[in-house]
Structure formats: structure tokens, C-alpha cells
Amino acid sequence: MTTSPRQTVEAFLTGFRHLDVDAALSTVSxxxxxxxxxLQVFDSGKDVIRTVLDDLVTSFPDLHLTVRSVLELGQVVVAEMKIEGTQAADYVGAINQEKHLDVDSAWRFTVAGEGITGIDVYWCQNQLYRRLAVKRTDQVTIV
Structure with missing residues (x-):
């Protein structure tokens, strides 16, 4: 059965929304x-995106995604979403202070055949740090 690029991305987002990293990754090449x-991540391989998703669902076990829009442009699909949750573990150097995170993000997916071959993720890191009560961005963790 052939699926459209949008359907492939929707399946990824459904898995991610349900905190099921394996389900999300089943759509990824x-x-x-x-x-x-x-996060300054520029790499290839399913393990790279697995780490990004695992870190999010581990650090924010009550993670909630609100997908605002999904736009299909041929083989490219763009999803605009809000990522929310309460921090329960250190995340990207920010120590766990049990702060609530809500950050707007945009994910750009490239789909070839029935698999996602490219993922580009954008969000404001300063907004994320403010939500997690990081006082200095030049020294994220307190030692």
C-alpha cells in the first residue's frame, strides 16, 4: 500500500505524540x-533522531505535542507544533528543576518512497532555556 509523504509524517507524529519512539522511528529511513x-546536531542515521526523541520523552515523561499545522509540499512536509511537558530529568545541560516547558517548534521532513529521509528541527533555544529557568546561557549547568 502506497502512502503519501503527509501520511508518513503523520504516522511519525502519532508515534511521537504517544511517546512511542519505536513507532515514530518505524517511518524513518x-x-x-x-x-x-x-542542539547543534548535524548528523545522519536513525540512532541520531532516536537519541533526540528519547531525550525528550525521558526528560519530559508527560510530554504533550500540539500539532498546529502540517503542510505537504511534494516530498517535503512541514509540521508546526508546540512541545509541552514538565521536566523530570536533566535536559541539554539544564538541571532538573521540575519546570514546565512549552516551546514552539517547526519540523521539516523530507520523504522518499515510504520513509523519512531528512528531518530538520527548529525551536528557539533561548525560549527553552527560559522555560527551564536557566539563568546563564554561557554556563547552562551549575557545577
Whole structure:
């Protein structure tokens, strides 16, 4: 059964929304190109995006995604969403203070065949740090 690029991305988002990283990754090609700009991640491979998703669902076990829009432009699908949750573990160097996170993000997916071959993720890292009560962005963790 052939699926459209939008359906492939919707399946990824459904898995992510249900905190089921394996379900989300079932739509991703093994050699996916991953760029997560705020985290300075520029790499390839399913393990790269697995780490990004695992870190989010582990650090925010009550993670809630609100997908605002999904736009299909041929093989490219863009999803605009809000990521919310309460911090329960250290995340990207920010120590756990049990703060509530809500950050707007945009995810750009490239789909070839029935698999996601590219994922580009954008959000404002300063907004994320403010939500997690990080006082200095030049020294995220307190030692």
C-alpha cells in the first residue's frame, strides 16, 4: 500500500505524540539526515533522531505535542507544533528543576518512497532555556 509523504509524517507524529519512539522511528529511513539546529546536531542515521526523541520523552515523561499545522509540499512536509511537558530529568545541560516547558517548534521532513529521509528541527533555544529557568546561557549547568 502506497502512502503519501503527509501520511508518513503523520504516522511519525502519532508515534511521537504517544511517546512511542519505536513507532515514530518505524517511518524513518536508516540513513536519515538529521539536523536539530538548537542542539547543534548535524548528523545522519536513525540512532541520531532516536537519541533526540528519547531525550525528550525521558526528560519530559508527560510530554504533550500540539500539532498546529502540517503542510505537504511534494516530498517535503512541514509540521508546526508546540512541545509541552514538565521536566523530570536533566535536559541539554539544564538541571532538573521540575519546570514546565512549552516551546514552539517547526519540523521539516523530507520523504522518499515510504520513509523519512531528512528531518530538520527548529525551536528557539533561548525560549527553552527560559522555560527551564536557566539563568546563564554561557554556563547552562551549575557545577
Amino acid at each position: 536508516d540513513d536519515v539526515q538529521v539536523t536539530v539546529y538548537p
